Every structure is written in C-alpha cells, then in structure tokens.
Amino acid sequence: MKGTFRGGVHPSHKSKDPTKGVKTREYVSDTVKIIMNMNIGAPAKPCVKKGDQVRVGQVIGEAQGFMSVPVHASVSGTVLAVEPIPYLTEAPSMAITIQNDFKDEWVELHPLGDVEHVDPKLVIPAIQNAGICGMGGACFPTHVKLSLKPDQKCDTIIVNGAECETHLTADHRLMLENSKRIVDGLRAVMRALDVKNGVIAIEDNKADAIAAMKEASFGRQGVTVKSLRTKYPQGGEKQLIEAITGRQVPSGGLPIQVNVVVLNVGTCAAIADAIIDGKPLISRITTITGCVRNPSNLRLRIGTLVEDLIGECGGFSEEAGKIVFGGAMTGLPIPNTAVPIAKATNGVVVYNKHDGASVEEGPCIRCGKCVSVCPIGLNPFQIKAAADADDLEKCKALHVMDCILCGSCSFDCPSRRWLTASFKNAKQKITLQAKKAAAAQQGGTAK
Amino acid sequence: MSLILSSAPHIRTHNTTTRLMGNVLIALAPCVAAGVYFFGLRAALVLAVSTASAVLAEFVWQKLAHQKVRISDLSAAVTGLLIGLIVSPTVPWWTVMIGSFFAIIVVKQLFGGVGDNFLNPALAARAVLLASWPTRLTSHPAVGFSADAVSAATPLASMKGISLNDLLLGHVGGAIGETCKIAILVGLAYLLITRTISWRIPVFTVASAFLFNLVVSGSLNDSLTCILSGGLLFGAVFMATDYATSPMQSYAQMIYSVLIGIITVVIRKWGVYPEGVTYAILIANIVAPLLDRFIPQKIYGVIGKKKEVKA
Ligand code: SF4
Ligand code: SF4
Numbered sequence: 220m221k222g223t224f225r226g227g228v229h230p231s232h233k234s235k236d237p238t239k240g241v242k243t244r245e246y247v248s249d250t251v252k253i254i255m256n257m258n259i260g261a262p263a264k265p266c267v268k269k270g271d272q273v274r275v276g277q278v279i280g281e282a283q284g285f286m287s288v289p290v291h292a293s294v295s296g297t298v299l300a301v302e303p304i305p306y307l308t309e310a311p312s313m314a315i316t317i318q319n320d321f322k323d324e325w326v327e328l329h330p331l332g333d334v335e336h337v338d339p340k341l342v343i344p345a346i347q348n349a350g351i352c353g354m355g356g357a358c359f360p361t362h363v364k365l366s367l368k369p370d371q372k373c374d375t376i377i378v379n380g381a382e383c384e385t386h387l388t389a390d391h392r393l394m395l396e397n398s399k400r401i402v403d404g405l406r407a408v409m410r411a412l413d414v415k416n417g418v419i420a421i422e423d424n425k426a427d428a429i430a431a432m433k434e435a436s437f438g439r440q441g442v443t444v445k446s447l448r449t450k451y452p453q454g455g456e457k458q459l460i461e462a463i464t465g466r467q468v469p470s471g472g473l474p475i476q477v478n479v480v481v482l483n484v485g486t487c488a489a490i491a492d493a494i495i496d497g498k499p500l501i502s503r504i505t506t507i508t509g510c511v512r513n514p515s516n517l518r519l520r521i522g523t524l525v526e527d528l529i530g531e532c533g534g535f536s537e538e539a540g541k542i543v544f545g546g547a548m549t550g551l552p553i554p555n556t557a558v559p560i561a562k563a564t565n566g567v568v569v570y571n572k573h574d575g576a577s578v579e580e581g582p583c584i585r586c587g588k589c590v591s592v593c594p595i596g597l598n599p600f601q602i603k604a605a606a607d608a609d610d611l612e613k614c615k616a617l618h619v620m621d622c623i624l625c626g627s628c629s630f631d632c633p634s635r636r637w638l639t640a641s642f643k644n645a646k647q648k649i650t651l652q653a654k655k656a657a658a659a660q661q662g663g664t665a666k
Numbered sequence: 667m668s669l670i671l672s673s674a675p676h677i678r679t680h681n682t683t684t685r686l687m688g689n690v691l692i693a694l695a696p697c698v699a700a701g702v703y704f705f706g707l708r709a710a711l712v713l714a715v716s717t718a719s720a721v722l723a724e725f726v727w728q729k730l731a732h733q734k735v736r737i738s739d740l741s742a743a744v745t746g747l748l749i750g751l752i753v754s755p756t757v758p759w760w761t762v763m764i765g766s767f768f769a770i771i772v773v774k775q776l777f778g779g780v781g782d783n784f785l786n787p788a789l790a791a792r793a794v795l796l797a798s799w800p801t802r803l804t805s806h807p808a809v810g811f812s813a814d815a816v817s818a819a820t821p822l823a824s825m826k827g828i829s830l831n832d833l834l835l836g837h838v839g840g841a842i843g844e845t846c847k848i849a850i851l852v853g854l855a856y857l858l859i860t861r862t863i864s865w866r867i868p869v870f871t872v873a874s875a876f877l878f879n880l881v882v883s884g885s886l887n888d889s890l891t892c893i894l895s896g897g898l899l900f901g902a903v904f905m906a907t908d909y910a911t912s913p914m915q916s917y918a919q920m921i922y923s924v925l926i927g928i929i930t931v932v933i934r935k936w937g938v939y940p941e942g943v944t945y946a947i948l949i950a951n952i953v954a955p956l957l958d959r960f961i962p963q964k965i966y967g968v969i970g971k972k973k974e975v976k977a
Contacts, residue, residue: 582780634683
C-alpha cells in the first residue's frame with residue numbers, strides 16, 4: 220500500500236503554528252443565526268416562529284425528505300426572527316435568530332448508551348435525527364452516505380484526520396482532546412454497517428495526534444491508525460482512498476463503489492455524541508486565525524456570527540482584506556462579518572489587504588507545472604483554454620468533471636492563472652445544463 | 667466593510683514567470699563567465715548584443731501591436747542570452763542581432779507570444795544563421811588566442827588529440843557557452859534545486875545519446891566524447907527543457923528526450939553537419955505536441971473505463 224498519491228503540492232504549514240498548540244476553548248455568543256440550508260440536498264423548513272421560547276437541542280428546522288437533515292437550536296432562549304439572509308449561496312438562505320438566555324436548558328435527551336452495545340439498527344436513525352452531515356467541508360448528510368443500497372457493500376471505513384489544508388488545526392485539536400469520542404463514533408458506524416476494518420488516517424506531520432489516536436483505539440475491535448505522507452490534497456476523499464486501499468473511485472462515481480465510506484473526524488465525534496449522550500449536532504470546533512490578535516480554536520455553537528467570534532479572538536490585528544471559511548486552498552470567501560458559521564465551517568481565516576488581494580492573470584507559458592501537480596492527472600492549462608473559450612463540450616472531453624477543485628494547479632502556476640476558479644465555473648455550468656436537459660426530457664415525456 | 671471575494675486558492679507559490687526566467691539567467695551565469703574567461707571580451711560583446719536585441723525586439727513588437735509589454739517577465743532576455751551562448755565568439759555582432767530579431771519576432775511573436783511558439787526561438791535562430799552564413803558561425807577560435815585569432819576547426823570536425831578532461835573544462839574551441847561542461851552542470855544543479863525544470867529531459871537526453879552512441883560505436887571513450895562535445899549537454903539542459911516547446915506529460919517527455927538523443931547521434935555519425943543537437947531538438951519540438959496528444963493520459967478513476975464515444 221502506498222500511503223500517498225501522485226501529484227500534489229506542498230503549501231507551507233507555518234499557517235497552522237499559531238493555533239495548533241493551543242487548547243480549544245468554548246465560546247457562546249449572545250445571539251445565534253442558524254441557517255436552514257447548511258447541508259447538501261434539501262434545506263430544512265423552520266418550525267418555530269418569532270417570539271417562541273426554545274431549548275438547546277430542540278428541532279427548529281424539519282428535514283425535508285431523505286436528502287435533508289433537521290436543524291436544532293444551539294442555545295436556549297427566544298426566537299427573534301425567522302427570515303431569509305444573504306449567505307454564501309447565490310440565493311438568500313432562511314435563518315432563525317435566537318437570543319441566548321444563557322440558561323442552557325436542554326430538551327429531553329434519549330441516550331442510547333455505549334457504542335459497543337447499542338442495537339446496530341438504531342445507529343443510522345440516531346445519526347439522522349441528530350442532524351449530522353459531513354463536517355469536513357462538504358456537509359453531505361451522513362445518514363444518506365451510510366444507507367447502503369442492497370447491491371452496495373462496504374468493507375472499510377476511513378476516518379479522515381489528514382487535515383491537509385493550510386491554517387486549519389480544528390481536527391488536529393479534536394484528535395488530541397477528544398480522541399476517544401472519534402473512535403466511539405467510528406465503532407458505532409462499523410457496527411451499524413457490519414464492517415470489520417476501520418482506519419483512522421492522519422498526515423505524518425501530526426505525530427502527537429497519531430499517538431493520541433493510537434492510544435484511544437488500543438483494544439478497539441478492527442480499528443487501526445495509519446500515517447500518511449504530508450502532501451496536499453492528502454485529505455481529498457479520492458486521494459485518501461487510494462492512499463489507504465490502493466483503490467480508485469471510478470470517474471463520476473462514489474466511494475461506496477469501491478466499498479469504502481469516508482467520514483471526517485469531527486463527524487465521527489458528533490456521531491458518538493448522538494449515540495452516547497443522545498445530543499444533536501449543535502456545536503463544533505472552528506479554527507480562527509490569520510489577522511486576528513489571538514488566533515484560537517473555539518468550540519462554537521452553530522450559528523455564531525463571524526463578528527462575534529472575531530471579537531472573542533481579540534479583534535482584527537490588521538485591516539481585513541478578505542475573510543475565508545476554510546483553508547487557503549479551497550476555502551470560500553465571505554461577503555461580510557454578519558455571516559454565521561454552519562455545521563461544516565472548519566475555519567475562519569482573515570487575510571490582510573495585501574495577502575487577500577486578487578492576483579492578475581498572465582499568459583500561459585506552458586511550463587507544465589499544473590500538469591505535474593494535478594492529483595487527478597488532468598491537463599489544467601488545456602481545460603482553461605477551453606473554459607475561456609466557453610467550449611463546455613471540450614471541457615467535458617478533457618474531463619473537467621473529474622476535477623476535485625483542489626486548487627493545486629492554480630497554486631503552482633507561475634503565471635497566476637485562475638485555473639481552479641474557471642473549472643468550478645465550468646462544472647457548475649455543465650451540471651446546470653444537464654439538469655435543464657433532464658427537465659426538458661421529463662417535460663417531453665409528460666406531454 | 668467591503669471584503670474581497672476572489673476565489674480559492676487564496677495563496678500562490680512564490681514562483682512567478684519572472685522568477686523562473688530569472689532562475690534560468692542565473693543558471694546561465696557560469697556559462698557566461700566561462701565563455702568570457704576563455705574567449706575574452708569579444709564574447710562579452712556578443713552576449714550583450716544578443717540579449718539587448720532580443721529584449722528590444724520584444725519591446726518594440728509589443729508596443730507596435732498594442733499589447734501589454736511583458737519584457738519584465740525576462741523570457742526575451744533568456745532567449746537573447748541563449749542565442750549569444752550558442753554562436754561562435756568570432757561571429758560579427760550584426761549576425762547575432764539578426765538572430766535575436768528573428769527569434770523574437772518571427773519564431774515567438776508571430777506565433778502568438780510567450781507559450782505559443784512551437785519551435786525553440788534560440789535554436790530556430792541558430793538554424794537560420796547556420797543556413798545563411800555557414801562559415802561565420804562554425805569557425806571557432808582556438809582557445810588561448812585573442813578573439814580575432816586563427817580559426818580552428820570545431821572539436822567535432824577534428825576530434826583527434828583532445829582529451830576528455832579538456833572537453834569537461836571547456837579547454838576547446840566551440841560556441842561561447844557550450845564548451846565548459848562543468849559550468850553547464852553547475853547551471854543544471856541550480857535549475858533542479860530551484861525546481862525550475864524537472865530532471866527528466868536533461869537526464870534522458872544525455873543518457874539516450876550515450877547509450878545509442880555506445881551501441882553504434884561500441885566504444886566507451888567515443889561515447890563519453892559524444893556527450894561531452896559540441897552542444898549536446900548545453901542543449902539538453904537549456905534548450906530541450908524550454909517550457910513551450912517540450913511536452914508536458916512525463917511519458918511524452920521521456921520519448922521526446924530519447925528522440926533528441928538518438929537524432930543527435932544519427933546526424934553526427936551519418937549526417938553532413940558535424941553538430942546535430944540543434945536539428946535534433948527542433949525536430950523533437952515539432953513532434954512534442956503530437957506526443958502529448960497521443961500518449962494516453964492516466965486520469966484517476968478513468969483507467970479501464972471505456973472512452974465515451976462522441977455522438
Ligand atoms: S502552470 Fe500555468 S503557465 Fe504553467 S502550463 Fe499550467 S497554466 Fe500554463
Ligand atoms: S483543481 Fe482540478 S485540475 Fe487543478 S489540480 Fe486540482 S483536480 Fe487538478
């Protein structure tokens with residue numbers, strides 16, 4: 220087995236230094252704004268109204284169908300507003316604002332007890348009810364990932380503790396501070412799917428996390444810890460699967476097609492909380508770093524506003540030019556500080572005016588660097604030419620749909636070309652086109 | 667507060683086009699020093715003229731064509747300096763000037779500018795100069811005499827009596843930058859350390875020339891002389907690795923390099939020209955895009971899957 224993948228880049232990990240050695244602290248703000256479409260799939264529907272009193276863990280947004288997860292109140296208090304707010308998505312998102320009364324009154328919880336003895340059939344429904352979705356960034360509903368079709372089979376569960384992105388240390392801290400919960404979550408899922416092999420994968424630059432996880436998984440049935448070469452994007456789902464199992468997910472397919480399920484460490488810990496304590500997903504660890512006075516990892520309630528958490532970290536240390544949710548390679552820039560964090564917000568990174576400035580694109584000098592770093596084996600410079608010419612067919616033929624938007628090509632391009640950004644755009648257009656075509660076809664058959 | 671909303675990635679490598687081209691200029695410095703040391707001020711003049719004319723040509727062209735002037739990316743300076751380094755120090759200054767103009771305007775800019783040319787500009791210029799003024803370019807001075815001294819035949823034309831040691835140090839006649847192999851190797855080390863180029867092309871080119879020569883000649887000494895003489899090493903390090911004109915895929919790069927190695931030996935052994943590297947690389951330049959296109963790409967998750975048939 221390889222323990223690595225081809226291509227990739229080595230962005231500096233100095234950005235992790237300010238936060239990786241500092242203990243996580245809890246921060247609870249006066250108000251929270253909880254959005255309804257945190258997850259991939261259908262947004263939840265608000266089921267409380269202005270003026271209602273809510274308790275921690277109470278369902279305030281109901282799941283809409285299977286491809287959706289419920290949303291819970293993360294603090295106790297009074298509902299101030301139920302209204303759409305501008306969010307990172309194109310369309311505004313429904314949000315529920317709650318004034319915290321700091322009483323921390325919980326709804327009645329129904330713990331299922333020890334993960335080694337819980338009825339395996341109860342695990343996935345518990346995950347669904349707890350509103351858990353992928354906390355590594357994608358926020359795909361976890362119960363959907365775990366509900367295998369009759370012809371699907373899983374033989375390995377990989378817990379992603381690679382944390383290959385720059386700046387972020389939230390997963391690292393979680394592995395140090397809450398190792399046992401991660402293993403518990405993994406074991407619950409292994410029992411639910413009757414899987415014998417659970418692998419916790421960590422990049423080899425986090426020796427302390429590897430040691431902590433090894434200790435926590437000692438004596439736990441079928442659980443192993445594997446160290447991986449430190450290289451970006453080692454934590455990419457496809458790269459991780461190849462590094463651990465040597466298998467490649469077929470183009471356009473899902474990990475389950477090669478009998479693998481990948482879960483983030485945070486997701487595993489949330490699963491354990493849901494089973495052992497019966498608690499839904501209402502908080503998470505987020506790394507706040509960059510140009511803030513006191514870079515920290517905070518355990519935040521879902522819905523905490525960026526302005527509040529920046530204040531908790533001592534405020535800006537320099538004038539902010541850009542604020543990004545997530546690491547430098549794939550993070551999403553946010554429009555203002557009135558935006559709340561969601562279940563998948565693993566980091567809030569503040570850049571100053573200079574570092575945040577958009578770079579100007581130069582002509583392609585055909586140096587081939589983008590080709591040699593692409594972990595998928597694409598020809599980014601060629602796809603870019605096709606994308607610039609708006610030739611979507613050619614983009615497809617050049618496999619733009621296999622691009623994982625890891626950012627490696629843009630990172631390494633000496634001419635500062637906006638490769639990844641244009642692929643994201645092309646992929647969106649192609650998906651939209653396909654949706655329209657499908658809709659047109661359906662309309663046609665209906666007639 | 668207005669925040670910048672540019673998309674990921676939010677950090678970039680410190681390498682820029684200017685920096686990479688600057689690395690090439692630094693890597694060429696030992697060759698420049700060796701050239702001036704062995705051939706005197708005359709060589710310095712040739713290099714100055716070739717570099718300045720290339721930059722000037724690029725500047726004037728981009729001004730006239732109302733394009734953004736990009737001489738600060740240093741790519742024209744690299745081309746100009748390379749032209750100076752691959753001609754004889756006795757060549758009249760106006761010849762190198764014509765060479766630089768031709769390289770920049772015809773070979774580079776008429777084909778779309780940086781990255782879009784399919785022939786190596788410096789080598790194409792040398793080929794044209796060779797065809798137009800064959801004697802001027804190949805009459806090399808013997809080392810130790812002043813620049814206007816008696817011309818000696820190039821080491822390739824009369825190989826006898828030259829030791830491998832002399833070849834290595836550059837104690838032989840030849841083009842300004844091509845003779846001192848030690849200087850070239852120092853430059854190569856710098857290019858590799860700074861990740862400006864990958865090891866593949868230089869190593870495969872030299873190795874394949876060596877092995878092929880060994881097969882056809884059966885002599886180890888002859889094969890060592892083969893890789894240490896003429897412009898092979900210089901070409902393998904500085905010319906064959908030119909970004910725009912070499913393939914991108916690693917397998918294509920290997921085939922391309924082997925092609926250069928073999929064609930060089932073929933031209934040297936059986937051709938009419940004593941020096942084959944220029945033509946070998948130019949031929950390989952032409953083949954490079956085809957290699958990239960026809961050597962199947964290995965895409966994650968696509969192996970074994972049938973290619974979609976176009977409707
Ligand atoms: S890295 Fe940039 S300049 Fe180099 S080939 Fe790719 S797109 Fe062109
Ligand atoms: S962003 Fe896409 S094309 Fe660029 S390196 Fe990553 S996978 Fe390859």
